[in-house]
Amino acid sequence: MEKTVIELFAGVGGFRVGLNDVHEFNLETGRAIENRDWRFVWFNQWEPSTTSQDAFNCYCKRFGEENNNNQNTNISDVSVNDIPNHSLLVGGFPCQDYSVARSLSGEKGIEGKKGVLFWEIKRIIEEKKTPFILLENVDRLLKSPAKQRGRDFGIMLRTFHNLDYNVEWRVINAAEYGYAQRRRRVFIFAWKNHLRYNQRCTNIENFITNESLFANSFPINIEDFRIQELNNDILAYDDTVSMTDNFHAKFKKSGVMINGKIFTQDYMPINIENHTTLGEILENNLDLNQYNLNENQIDRMRCAKDSKSIERENPVGEIYNYSEGSMSFPDRLDLPGRTMLTSEASINRSTHVVQDPQSGRLRFITEIEAERMQGFPDNWTKSGMSPRRRYFMMGNALVTNIINQLEMNLSEIIRNE
Known part of the structure; x- marks a missing residue:
């Protein structure tokens, strides 16, 4: 399978920096020097709260605008027909309210709150039949909303199941794997259940500890690691509408959903000898x-x-x-x-x-030190935006080193299809 990517909610290009091993850019042209062969065929970045589209402009400056493979518009206004076919969809999307309501006819579940970006991901993967998906979110997603713990993530998993995906997730603290920031985020990897990769899932415990994307990329201490079936069955509910009112569950730091069955467990990372400190990234x-x-x-x-x-x-x-x-x-x-x-x-x-x-x-x-904490090249955001906006972009970004570290295994998975 060809390694083609679309990047949603792209920001200043963190997923692309990580996947294509970007460490610098050409000082004359401003273009990133990409050291791997992931082909980004389309991206979308739109900031609704400002008239200036600093993140979009930075992305275009660093990666170019060939063939107009970009959209600086509200993703909900984008026709799926305008999005190229792809093997991998990536994106860091907000943690929002994923409750689902009935349509006026009462016959069908519909997305509740307008502007919830997960439903745009669902719209795209449903139509494009995307083989693989890699998402990033704040770790509180696993526990939201506060009054009904686990409901939102459960609805997400049921949505993936309804579209014939299996899912693995892992909360990763970048500092525990040697990087310069104590930043915890949940990473979600989903794949169509007919793919060759799915053959690794015959033994769930072995899969989550040894065979999966995250297990191979971010080793854990498997001593005393025993996965448990989730304390609530998403298949016991008629649909995501009934889950909105009744579902709650305790999702732990790692887990898988295979054919609608969910297994989850906390874990400890293996001991890393070398850790990048704040002092080491100072100018x-x-x-x-x-x-x-x-x-x-x-x-x-x-x-x-x-x-x-x-x-x-x-x-x-x-x-x-x-x-x-x-x-x-x-x-x-x-x-x-x-x-x-x-x-x-x-x-x-x-x-x-x-x-x-x-x-x-x-x-x-400094702005450069903020970029280093997220694994971006120095002065990546020095692209016409103010210092305040440069800090803002880094606060919204992901630790690109995490994506860089899982790239080799992800590349192997897609090439083998």
């Missing part, structure tokens, strides 16, 4: 004064990172205490960085503040 540059904090900013940051207990009122008028523990200030340089958010380099509890090894001053991390 060795004496001229970083613009990132230094003044005394007022230092005081405000210290206050934001202190422990606190605040009395709050919930939507039904009940009073509760909201507590937060203290955080290191400045950030430790001998550990990987914390999870980066879109508010990086602002006065915010989540912002990284480092003591610069050269000057000894407290400062924000």
Whole structure:
């Protein structure tokens, strides 16, 4: 099978950077130097909250616009006929409400909330019969919504099952596999159940520990690892509409769904000797004064990172205490960085503040350091957008090293079809 890809919700191209092993770009043309042979035949990136489409423009600058294989428009307005056939669909999509409602006739389940992007993925794979799918999301997807734990992920899995897919998922903390950020994300790999790859699934426990994409790419400590069948059967429900009201389940950090049966278990990664630390990705540059904090900013940051207990009122008028523990200030340089958010380099509890090894001053991390934490080449987002937007793009991105690490096994899977 040819390695053709469409990238949805593409941002500044994290999946493509990882799959095609991009470490640099041509300084004269701005074009990425792609070292592998994944052929991206189409991508979509649209930011509804801004008139400037910085991520789309960055993607085009780094990867070009040949044959107009791109769409800077709301994915729900895109005709499936305009999307080329492909062997792999990739995308990092938001964690949203996946509840399903009845149509007015009461005969058919329909997607509930407008703008839920998972239903756009469903629309595309249903029509294009996409063989393989690789998705990324925040790990809280497995537990959402808070009042009905596991419902949304269960609806996703049932949707895949209804379309003849089997699924594997894994929550991966990038730092546990040697990378520079303690960022936990759930990665979801789905494949059509008639494919040759499905033959690996005859022994579920062996598959999830030794034979699957994630098992081969991100080894785990299999001592005492025993998978368990999920505590709720998605096939016991008539459809995703009935699941909306009644389904809940405890999904753990890893699992598979094979022919509608779900098995799940927590795991420990194997011990990695070498870990990239925050200190190792800092710029060795004496001229970083613009990132230094003044005394007022230092005081405000210290206050934001202190422990606190605040009395709050919930939507039904009940009073509760909201507590937060203290955080290191400045950030430790001998550990990987914390999870980066879109508010990086602002006065915010989540912002990284480092003591610069050269000057000894407290400062924000630079845009280049933010890119390094996500595995992008230096100055990848220096493409006409403001510094604030560059930080925003990295807070929204994925750790491209994760995609890079699984590429070899994914490539083998698709080539063997």
